Amino acid sequence: MDYWLMKSEPDVFGINDLNRQKRAVWDGVRNYQARNFLRAMKLGDLVFFYHSNTDVPGIVGLCRVSKTGVVDPTQFDHKSRYYDPGSSKDNPRWWTVEVEYLKTFPKQIPLSTLRAKFSPAELRLVQKANRLSVMPVAAAVAKKILALAK
DNA sequence: GCCAACGTTGGC
């Protein structure tokens, strides 16, 4: 089982939205590196839910991969901001996963704390100007993050 | 294939 981190803007789709829905297709990722990580995810992998573009960015909870190999439906939706005219149903360009809600941490782990605790080599999130929205988290780092969340 | 222009991300 592997660990990952995925970013979302709470104004668009936050941990509370996932809590309400329980399961959600993680749509809208339009970056090839991020997509490749999404395709590498396995059923049962754990995903840290990160809030970006907000007052205090940070890890707010945990979810689990509940379905793999999902074709992102928004790429075919003309009305979606994620519509991609270059993709075809025969050979879809954007793949993702479905995740299920597990928990919201009793206290958020702010980006500032993550920067203090982990080096850029340990955790890609804290690399300078990191814009990747989906990234792997090493198991040893993930365990430390889980300890911080208590 | 190069690279300037442009758009987006996301912290601050």
Place this chain on the structure above:
DNA sequence: GCCAACGTTGGC
């Protein structure tokens, strides 16, 4: 709201 970093686009 600003702006640095980065990815993508498109002319040549």
